[in-house]
Amino acid sequence: MPAQEQPGLVWLRLLRLPGRVALFVLRWVVATPPKKPRSFLRTWTARAIPVICAAWLFICGPCNLLLPTHPGFSSVSDKKVTVYHQDHPPDLVNKVLAYARAGHERCHEFWGEPPGGVGHISIYLCGSRGRYRQLSFGGSGNAGSAGSSVMLYPAGVGQQNLAAIIRHEMSHAYLRQHIGYWQSFRVPVWLDEGIATYLGEPTWASAEALRKRLEAMQTPSIVSVVSVSSRFDWADVALGGPGAVPRQYACARGFVDYLVTQHGEGKLKHFVHQSLLNDVDDAFASVYAAKLTEMEHAWLTHEIASGHVPARTQLVTRRHSVVTAVRFYLPYALILFAILWVIRQCFVVGRLVTRLIRA
C-alpha cells in the first residue's frame, strides 16, 4: 500500500505547473533578445504596433474617457452630471440630464451618501454602436459603465427604457463610489446586477416580462441566480439562446426584489458589505440567518404561488462553455501580453543605457 502523501506535498505538486509557467514568462520578460540583427521592416513594425495601439486607446478607445478633452463630443453639465453627446438633438440631451438627476435621487435614497461624497457622473451618448463599442472596450448591448462613466448608444436603448438604463448604470457607479473600484469586483455579479435592475425598474426585466418569456419556453427554466457570481458566469449565461440575457436580468431583479420585500433594503446593503469580508454563502447566512440556495428556492416557490412564473418553472445550473471562456479571457490575455511586452522593452532599453554608460 503506498504511503499517504502529506497535504503540503500535494500543494507543492499542484503549484508546480503554474510555477513553471511563471518562470517561463519571467525568463521571456528579462531575457536578452537575440544578437542577430533584425531586418529594418521587422524592427519598425515591432515599434509601430504598440504606438498604433496606444494611439487608438487614447484617441478613440476607452482611455479617451480619461482625457480632459473628448474628441467628437460636445457637453452639457449641471452640478452632479455631465452629458457628453455627438450632435444628438437638444431635447434628447435634456431628457438624459433630467433622467440622470432622477437617477441620482433614487441611487442616493438606496445607497446613501458615499464615504467621499457623491462623485460626478459622466454620461457619454454615442452616435453609433461602433463608437459605443470603442469606449466600452468591445462591450455588448447598448449600455455599460466604467468607474463613474456611463456609456450609452441611445438609438439601441430606445426611448422607452432610457430612464431605467441610466438609473441601472448609475447604480453600478454608486456601488463603486461606496465600496471602491477594486472592491466592487468582489461583489457577486447577480447582486450588483440585481440591485441595479431593481433600482432601474425596466419594463423588459419586470415580473410581467419574465412571466411572458418563461411561458414562451417549452420547458420554463431559470438559471440559478446565485450561481452567476462572476462576470465570466454572466457572459456564459448569454449563450443560453435568444432572450437568455433579459431573462437573467429579470431573475436577478426578482430575487433582489424578494429579499427587499421580505427583509428590507437595510439588510440587503448590509449583505453587500459583508460579502466583501466573507465568503458569499457565509455572509448571506450571517445577515439573513438562512442558506442562500434555500432562500433562492423560497423565492421561486413564492413566485410560482403568486403566479409571476409558470408552475412548471425549474431552477437549472449554469452550463460551462469553452467558447465563452476563450472569448471572455482572450482580451485580458492580450492586455497582459501587452503589459509584459512593455516591461520587456524597458529591460532592453535599460541594458542599452547601461552599455552606453559603461562605454
Ligand SMILES: [Zn+2]
Ligand atoms: Zn448592469
